[in-house]
Amino acid sequence: MTAQVSGGVTALDVDRIRNDFPVLSRELPGGRPLVYLDSGNSSQKPVQVVETMREHLSMHYSNVGRAMHVLGAESTEAYENARDKVAAFVGAPSRDEIVFTKNASEALNLVAYAFGNPAGSDERFRMGPGDEIVISEMEHHSNIVPWQLLAQRTGATLRWFPVTDDGRLDLSGIGDLVNERTKIVSIAHQSNVLGTVNPVADVLARVRDVGALLMLDASQAVPHHPADFAALGVDFVAFTGHKMLGPSGIGVLWGRRELLDAMPPFLGGGEMIEAVWMDRSTYAPVPHKFEAGTPPIVEAIGLGAAVDYLNAVDMRAVEAHERALTAYALDALREIPGLRVIGPTTLESRGGTVSFTLEGIHPHDVGQILDDSFGVAVRVGHHCARPLHLRFGIPATTRASFYLYNTTGEIDALVRGLHYVQKVFA
Missing domain, CATH: 3.40.640.10 (Type I PLP-dependent aspartate aminotransferase-like (Major domain))
Incomplete structure (x- = not known):
């Protein structure tokens, strides 16, 4: 489940890992591929566990x-x-x-x-x-x-x-x-x-x-x-x-x-x-x-x-993979006008969960359009942390959360979806 060695940590063989999760190859209604970015809520299960x-x-x-x-x-x-x-x-x-x-x-x-x-x-x-x-x-x-x-x-x-x-x-x-x-x-x-x-x-x-x-x-x-x-x-x-x-x-x-x-x-x-x-x-x-x-x-x-x-995967490799995904996501999300990350915008002492708002668009609308049009599964709401959202003066956020089976291509799909959401509400 791992590949080349980099900096003493073996990199994940993500393609092989994804084969252990049949749901990740599922085709959603309308022929949309599933892009699952909601592991902070609940992860998918490999066939070995099932x-x-x-x-x-x-x-x-x-x-x-x-x-x-x-x-x-x-x-x-x-x-x-x-x-x-x-x-x-x-x-x-x-x-x-x-x-x-x-x-x-x-x-x-x-x-x-x-x-x-x-x-x-x-x-x-x-x-x-x-x-x-x-x-x-x-x-x-x-x-x-x-x-x-x-x-x-x-x-x-x-x-x-x-x-x-x-x-x-x-x-x-x-x-x-x-x-x-x-x-x-x-x-x-x-x-x-x-x-x-x-x-x-x-x-x-x-x-x-x-x-x-x-x-x-x-x-x-x-x-x-x-x-x-x-x-x-x-x-x-x-x-x-x-x-x-x-x-x-x-x-x-x-x-x-x-x-x-x-x-x-x-x-x-x-x-x-x-x-x-x-x-x-x-x-x-x-x-x-x-x-x-x-x-x-x-x-x-x-x-x-x-x-x-x-x-078997090695948790050091999981951590390194998610760190790379998070860096990629933070950079990609900066390209979207009106998007505000709620939380650290650097990799220092942070994990692979990125919550954000889009100016003038409710997170519930963001989540529904991402799912209906792009098959991108994110979480929307206050994520059972309402006092935190009150502290930032917002009712809800959109949350993308990454795990060992996610790819930079899936983050690209999220970004394309967010640009589309903005066009819908322009």
Whole structure:
């Protein structure tokens, strides 16, 4: 899946990769070829992932855990092997620090639920009036609403980093914002709108100074950059499978083992218990303490297959390919009069997501014409980041997001489509 070597990183063989994604050769109604530039929302799936899930459902499926028969053993082994693969992929020090959830939103809610919970006793998770939670103005709603709910539930105060005009996290007031009252800071590793890759080390240094915890929403980072959670040094990371070639219905929470041990369960039910009496229960060790009921078995196995695929490609090559695509796109979009990129306009600390507005044309119209006339699939709206759009004084943006299977020719198709949109509204 890779080709010539450049600068120590093997370049992607994009033509070969595209052959693994049948949908990319699909002809849309009217004979239009599909140009899929919406991987920031959800990636397409290679045949290797689809076939792994089909084969498990067809030949090995059973519930996991305590089944004393062949299918149960095979299913449990495949499910736990997927946990091992994910742990290695993100540099988790222990497989037991990988908790399977149904998506990143659940992972974020799981951590937020631990704070101020009467079932918990660890001082680090006590939350009440006078305590503070810090997020940022660029967050996805999944990293806003759980913390709003926590503040409402406990009387704590919710605060946030502002965003600069060029789409960067504004750290100028970090000394006041993150202080001795702060219990947790939760920010995006990479923005789903701006493409900004945030300065985790700078934030972490201040978080450690005040004795708080740091969580990352890495849903837009893990699929696109080599990951090493141990090296990052943070406390929790949430990400999701469907943006990294895996199926929907599977997400991941990584947390430091001692913190996961200290947290109360999020959901109660089967498989998360050690023993149950009518008046009390004891709980299974992590990660199973947080995986109540029948888990997303086949989805986890599919995520493991996606990890295998990305490892075979090499995440350094994925990152380099997307960086080249982003540079090409930023240059090409500058040619379009009236187009405004919302976010960084250089490659410094940014990923392959480019959001923009066209003067005088609503993004919904842009997206519809691109699809109807050119087969170009982009995302339009506020991308579950409405406060960020309010900060920039706009209701919505058009977002093009790139992945390992995209080409410069597809960016050219986007640019041709945008010129056509302008002619329609001239």
